[in-house]
Amino acid sequence: MKIFVCTKQVPGISEVKIDPKTNTLIREGVESILNPNDRNALEMALVLKEEQKAEVIALTMGPPQAEEILREALAMGVDKVVLLSDRAFAGADTLATSYTLALAIKKILKESDSEENYLIICGSQAVDGDTGQVPPELAEELGIPQITYVQKLELSEDKIVVERKFRATEIVVIETKLPALISVLTDINKPRFPTMMGIMKAYENSNVIYFDSKNLNADISKIGLNGSMTEVKKIFFPERNGKRIILEGSPEEVVKKLCHHLQEDKIL
Amino acid sequence: MSIKIDHELCTGCASCVESCMYGAIELNNNIAKVLPNCTLCGACIEACPEEAISLERGDIKTKKIDISQYKGVWVIAEHYKNKIHNVAFQLLRKGRELADLLQVNLTLVILGANFDDKLEEFSQYGMDEILYVRAPILKDYYSDLYVKVISELVVQNNPEIILIGATPTGRDFAPRIAKRLNAGLTADCTGLEINPETKNLLQTRPTYGGNILATIQTPSSRPQMATVRPGIFKIPEKVQKDVKIRTIEYQFKEKDSVTKIVKVISKTKNTVNLEDAKxxxxxxxxxxxxxxxxxxxxxxxxxxxxxxxxxxxxxxxxxxxxxxxxxxxxxxxxxxxxxxxxxxxxxxxxxxxxxxxxxxxxxxxxxxxxxxxxxxxxxxxxxxxxxxxxxxxxxxxxx
The missing domain is CATH 3.40.50.1220 (TPP-binding domain)
Incomplete structure (x- = not known):
């Protein structure tokens, strides 16, 4: 059994601040990190690896420096890491990204000799783009069933039974045959920290496997910018649209003023 | 493929530097320079007041489709326990506005089993047509069945815009349909407009943790698909209107979905309904x-x-x-x-x-x-x- 985990290098969004004077992004000190939700996917895969005989392979598509997050995945305990890196992949929207990831998964499956079954685990969404579109698109590209927003999984030889959260108050338990893809929610597990041994192994004894558009035999009209249907028209900062009436006076006075305004606005 | 800067036209105003959310442009001798970490997103092109920036795509032959063949705005409903999710009605308000601007029809699409006696009530929300696909199995949500049925309907009817609620259900089937149809999809839109010249749908969404808004378009492909979170738009006032109701009896060839619903676990605790709160x-x-x-x-x-x-x-x-x-x-x-x-x-x-x-x-x-x-x-x-x-x-x- 092979378990693929799709990961992404993202900017540490929680550190991002807006400069209130210029209304622009302050980028200094914002590090690139492994997308937090992908850690949950890795943790789930590693638990499955311990319970059952499975090989865990982490993939990412990105610039050469995305190798860092793959080293981190290695340090956590995954068996193999693959970096899809090529200038021709740049500008990819989710359609082009899912096409490229699917090529890599097919290539790895083809090159492993046995008729193994496989499971793909993804985080539900990345903190930068926040679209959550790659997992279903990847499943479609591979022609396998998908179950998104998963909080619990039972894996057996040829099928999975998962708990999918589809409303705040309802969870649906779904069964499907392997191969399949799932995307997992955050907070479903506590991702492990890399061990000292793991870190040493990740940097000394393990290699990152590189794929580019050539050895993936990619159709260049389907990768990067060419394979992307959406394009960014513009980027801007949210406008502040309040009336900005600051009510002044003693607490009693401001409350009176507020109620007066709210009555005028027909809110009360 | 690369971003090209016309050195003759560049005035060193730095508008592009500010527009880049990846920090991939800097000024070098008062001329903009693109750095290797550029993702080719193209945000700088629009930002340049001198039109000095362009995107060289190379000579890749991509299949061009005739976008004028696509007409109409669709809203796809989802439901649970035979109740349509409010986000569908919210989207009908926006959909009406877009359809009027484009002078096309607005269609509500429902895949279900027991909505026959509710269609008349739904018809008061301002659409021109209801497309009701009926089959017993569609009482519940199955990812693959939704993708199959909706993709087929789109191919038969060629709508130009499809709006879907950005719920766990909508976000499950929308990307898969987009992939099947090779259509552009923009997630979690907070604003939707029509470009008056090109008639393209301009889809604005928060990105980068909500720090930035990006406007996305799909200029050369149809349909243009967008998911919108519940609560962004308000449910429209009811109107009396002649609405065409098309019911399609759907026969599934395979008896079942590739997935099986084992059971549904409901938490008993009181539900918090912030989305509909006054x-x-x-x-x-x-x-x-x-x-x-x-x-x-x-x-x-x-x-x-x-x-x-x-x-x-x-x-x-x-x-x-x-x-x-x-x-x-x-x-x-x-x-x-x-x-x-x-x-x-x-x-x-x-x-x-x-x-x-x-x-x-x-x-x-x-x-x-x-x-x-x-x-x-x-x-x-x-x-x-x-x-x-x-x-x-x-x-x-x-x-």
Whole structure:
């Protein structure tokens, strides 16, 4: 059994601040990190690896420096890491990204000799783009069933039974045959920290496997910018649209003023 | 493929540097220079006032489709326990506006089993047509069946725009349909407009943790698909209108879906319905403690309001996760939103900025929330809220 985990290098969004004077992004000190939700996917895969005989392979598509997050995945305990890196992949929207990831998964499956079954685990969404579109698109590209927003999984030889959260108050338990893809929610597990041994192994004894558009035999009209249907028209900062009436006076006075305004606005 | 800068035209104004969210452009001898970490997103092209930036695509032959063949706006409904999710009706309001601008029909698409006697009621929400696909198995949601049926309908009918609620269900089937049809899809849109010249759908969405808004378009492919979070638009007023109802009896070849629903687990606890709340009282770090939320609860009770909070209040375990408002929580649009001790980080703002009236109570006069509030009170919430409760009670008794 092979378990693929799709990961992404993202900017540490929680550190991002807006400069209130210029209304622009302050980028200094914002590090690139492994997308937090992908850690949950890795943790789930590693638990499955311990319970059952499975090989865990982490993939990412990105610039050469995305190798860092793959080293981190290695340090956590995954068996193999693959970096899809090529200038021709740049500008990819989710359609082009899912096409490229699917090529890599097919290539790895083809090159492993046995008729193994496989499971793909993804985080539900990345903190930068926040679209959550790659997992279903990847499943479609591979022609396998998908179950998104998963909080619990039972894996057996040829099928999975998962708990999918589809409303705040309802969870649906779904069964499907392997191969399949799932995307997992955050907070479903506590991702492990890399061990000292793991870190040493990740940097000394393990290699990152590189794929580019050539050895993936990619159709260049389907990768990067060419394979992307959406394009960014513009980027801007949210406008502040309040009336900005600051009510002044003693607490009693401001409350009176507020109620007066709210009555005028027909809110009360 | 690369970003090209015309050195003759570049004035070194740095508009492109500011527009780049990856920090991949810098000024070099007063001329813009693209760095290797450029992702080719193209945001700088629009930002350049001199039109000095262009995107060289190389000579790749991509299949061109005739986009003029695609007409009409579709809203796809989802349902649970035979009740249509409100987001579909909300999308009909926006869909009507877009369809009128394009002078095309607006269609509500329902895949279900037991909606025959409800269609007439739905027909009051302003669409021109209801497309009802009926099959017993469509009583429940199956990812693969939705993808199959909707993809087939799109190929047969060629709509130009498809709007879908950004719920766990919508976000499950929409990307898979987009992939099958090779259509552009934009997630979690907060604004939808039509470019008056090109007639392209301009889809605005928060990105980069809500710090930035990006407008996305799909110029050379159809349909243009967008998901929209519940609560962004309001349910339209009911109108009397002649609506064409098309019912399609769907026969599934394979008897079942590739997935099987084993069971549904419902939590019994009271549901929090922030999305439909008319009044919301929300707290942030400034509330100070879990105990202090009692004060906000009292205020909420007087108003008949729902209680909500910013992300930190959930992280500190002051409130339940389903009460979180903002980028990673719920999007709300009440008549009145009272923000207590909320500083106003943009991640929170994107979830509540569509409220009719925003009132902010905060000790810090420099808190960003005051830029967004219609009425601001600079002061200690422990002092203000009790007086506010008294005053609201008084007003209530006068009614």
């Amino acid at each position: 009044y919301i009282v929300a707290g942030g770090r400034g509330v100070g403690s879990k105990e202090n939320f009692k004060l906000l609860k009292d205020l909420a009770n007087v108003l008949g309001a729902e209680l909500g909070g910013s992300r930190i209040t959930i992280e500190l375990n002051w409130l339940d996760p389903d009460r979180q408002i903002g980028q990673t929580g719920k999007t709300v649009n009440p008549k009145l939103y009272i923000a207590c001790g909320i500083s106003g980080a943009i991640q929170h703002i994107v979830g509540m900025q569509n409220s009719d009236i925003i009132v902010a109570i905060n000790k810090d006069p420099n808190a960003p929330i005051f830029h967004w509030a219609h009425y601001g009170i600079i002061g200690d919430l422990n002092e203000i809220i009790p007086i506010l409760i008294q005053e609201f009670k008084k007003l209530k008794s006068e009614e």
